[in-house]
Amino acid sequence: MGAFLDSVPFSGIIRIRDMMYGVDKPFRLDQGDVSFDAPDTVKQALIQAVHDNRSHYVQTTGIPPLVSAVAAKMRSKNGIPIGNDEEVMVTAGGIHGVYVATQGLLEPGDEVIFPDPLWPPAAGCIQAAHAVPVPCPLRESLGWRWDLDELERAVTPKTRAIYINSPNNPAGGVLTRADLEGIAAIAQRHDLWVFSDEAYEDVVFEGEHVSIASFPGMYERTIPIYTFSKSYAMTGLRLAYLAVKDPAVRDRVRKVLFYTVSSVSSLVQYGGLGGVVGDQSVVEQFRTELGARRDLFYDGIRDAARGILTGDKPAGAFYAFLRIADDWTPPKGAADSRSWAMTEMLISRGRVGCIPGVDFGANGENHIRFCFARDRKELEGALESIKAVFRG
Numbered sequence: 228m229g230a231f232l233d234s235v236p237f238s239g240i241i242r243i244r245d246m247m248y249g250v251d252k253p254f255r256l257d258q259g260d261v262s263f264d265a266p267d268t269v270k271q272a273l274i275q276a277v278h279d280n281r282s283h284y285v286q287t288t289g290i291p292p293l294v295s296a297v298a299a300k301m302r303s304k305n306g307i308p309i310g311n312d313e314e315v316m317v318t319a320g321g322i323h324g325v326y327v328a329t330q331g332l333l334e335p336g337d338e339v340i341f342p343d344p345l346w347p348p349a350a351g352c353i354q355a356a357h358a359v360p361v362p363c364p365l366r367e368s369l370g371w372r373w374d375l376d377e378l379e380r381a382v383t384p385k386t387r388a389i390y391i392n393s394p395n396n397p398a399g400g401v402l403t404r405a406d407l408e409g410i411a412a413i414a415q416r417h418d419l420w421v422f423s424d425e426a427y428e429d430v431v432f433e434g435e436h437v438s439i440a441s442f443p444g445m446y447e448r449t450i451p452i453y454t455f456s457k458s459y460a461m462t463g464l465r466l467a468y469l470a471v472k473d474p475a476v477r478d479r480v481r482k483v484l485f486y487t488v489s490s491v492s493s494l495v496q497y498g499g500l501g502g503v504v505g506d507q508s509v510v511e512q513f514r515t516e517l518g519a520r521r522d523l524f525y526d527g528i529r530d531a532a533r534g535i536l537t538g539d540k541p542a543g544a545f546y547a548f549l550r551i552a553d554d555w556t557p558p559k560g561a562a563d564s565r566s567w568a569m570t571e572m573l574i575s576r577g578r579v580g581c582i583p584g585v586d587f588g589a590n591g592e593n594h595i596r597f598c599f600a601r602d603r604k605e606l607e608g609a610l611e612s613i614k615a616v617f618r619g
């Protein structure tokens with residue numbers, strides 16, 4: 228790795244986070260973190276694990292009760308034909324899941340087609356595996372979904388895999404069952420793998436969440452990846468899981484898991500177990516509240532941004548990915564990128580954290596992302612502040 232890592236970019240999200248630490252009384256709509264706290268089922272299980280002295284080494288792929296619980300969940304909720312619990316591995320958050328999966332599957336020079344725009348660490352992990360991320364634009368006119376003909380045209384003899392992320396961060400597009408059937412057909416026609424990043428499976432407002440790994444013959448060539456971060460408000464606890472059917476690839480992924488963390492924190496795994504086996508109504512409560520915050524934010528931004536920031540409500544995830552009007556003139560001396568210019572203006576003049584669309588890919592330029600999973604007061608404060616900036 229060494230010097231090779233110089234060619235792997237850092238996410239602009241980190242640059243924004245550092246900028247936000249210097250802002251007094253900021254509105255943190257930049258980070259993809261929910262304002263909810265982890266449910267009591269998680270907290271009680273964590274506390275119990277402390278009392279039970281669960282502080283020793285545990286299995287690399289996860290403590291057996293958690294592995295069994297998430298395997299059962301993937302079978303029943305996601306319809307994935309997990310055969311043996313051994314196919315499942317627990318990771319230190321979704322980003323680690325993406326890292327171990329890409330390191331375990333990819334060869335140097337393999338091309339991986341991925342959606343543009345997309346959460347930047349996905350492309351970073353592909354690059355860190357010495358593979359080549361190949362962006363394929365999501366079309367705003369299609370509700371931020373792929374044109375599948377365009378997707379298939381991006382396939383070359385070097386293509387090894389397609390990275391899908393539905394619901395999508397940052398644009399909120401949700402792939403339909405027909406989209407996923409089309410992607411599955413492309414994968415089968417060209418003998419490709421699929422990384423299926425389902426981090427936002429529980430945050431769907433319109434349509435349904437379907438795992439491509441549930442389709443006939445697809446689990447064999449798909450690595451589905453899930454996280455506790457969004458569904459159980461456990462972003463800081465770092466817990467996620469994935470499944471790999473192919474024994475050779477699974478062994479490689481397991482080695483990367485071992486050499487990066489040995490195992491995920493024992494306490495955190497017990498906490499997550501409490502979440503999965505406990506009352507699931509909290510997941511639906513989160514989704515309902517996020518839907519209300521989505522409406523609040525979109526109703527507010529119409530008035531606050533006076534046509535300068537516009538866009539349709541997302542079908543899933545918890546981000547507003549808004550288009551910057553062509554007739555908006557950036558302040559003098561602003562960055563060349565219009566989305567960076569808008570971001571810097573809203574942070575410096577309005578104290579409102581947001582992320583430039585170009586950070587998610589070239590197709591995201593001229594857009595800006597706000598996270599509406601913050602609490603209502605923070606959203607209202609941010610909207611007032613945005614309004615003042617645009618009036619000014």
Ligand SMILES: Cc1ncc(COP(=O)(O)O)c(C=O)c1O
Nearest residue numbers: 259320321322346396426454456
């Ligand atoms: C698309 C996507 N995948 C995966 C993740 C991973 O989240 P975590 O590492 O917190 O589990 C995120 C987090 O924002 C995400 O947006």
